[in-house]
Amino acid sequence: MDKLEIENSVNLCPPGPHAVLLVIPLIINADASYLRSVQEHMSLFREEIWKHSLVLFTFGDWLGVKTVEERIESDEGLQWIVNKCGNRYHVLNNKDHSDKTQVKERIEKIEEMWAGNEDPHYEVDLDRAAQIEAKMEAADKAARRLKEINERQSRVLKEVYESERDPVTDIRIVLVGQKCSGKSSAGNRIFFKKKFNRTFNRAWLEKVNPHDDEKKTFNRF
Structure with missing residues (x-):
């Protein structure tokens, strides 16, 4: 379904998009696994998609005193991606929301790419x-x-x-599984109500009324 959504995205702006922004965080390590992911996503489209693509680097504030050119040169994977996009890229500073020139420069680069292409947009x-x-x-x-x-x-x-x-008045169960494996959801399904309060890092069970006829105690690790 994700692949269909990605492939269908270009059909939402007929007769086709003028530009495709390939969003990549500068903090990423573009190793072989990451490059395979990029290639698999882009292979959902025809080869012509690269002519209409521009790399949008995010987290430009992470660079510090280093330039984006130095960052690209230090990572062969990023070099491959940038070259595949015809050396077209733009850096976005995620912290400085007041810098309106970021958007203006990005639009100018898109227009320059658009003007340089024989076909103004990627054909659907x-x-x-x-x-x-x-x-x-x-x-x-x-x-x-x-x-x-x-x-x-x-x-x-x-x-x-x-x-x-079962008329047993006290049942104790331990749910064991990896983080994010669904222990809290399983416990809630067993109770048929939301008993586990979930956060990203941990979950805990609501206190059970000691006067209830039936008590169930759950631990999840």
Whole structure:
């Protein structure tokens, strides 16, 4: 679905975009894995996409006293990307929002690229656009169907749990898994309500009323 969304992006501005900004943070290490990712994304389009592409480097404030040229020269991966885009790039300072010249200079570079291209914009393949739209509609329909199935299963499980649950008054369970593996979500599904308060780094369980007839204590690591 992500690939379809990326490929469909150029179809949202027919007859095609004048420029494609390839956004890359200057703090990144453009190693072989990163380059493969860039190539896979750009290969979703025709080879002509590179003629209409400009590298937009973000986090220019991270450079300090170093120039962007020095940063590019220090990383072979960045050199490859910049060369692939016809040596067209622009640096964006993420901290200085008052510098209006950043936007003006970027637009000027886009216009210069546009004027230098034989075709003013990247041509949209209408047949391919129709295929992508059909695939996305089919995927959305399948997703809605899956959601309905999951909701129905949850209702059935809840009914079974409430009607046939074990009369044990004190159940202790430990959820073990990697960070972001879904421990909190699993605990909430077992409770059939949101009991785990989640943050990026940790989660904790709401206190259980000691006077409740049934108590469940969860730890998640």
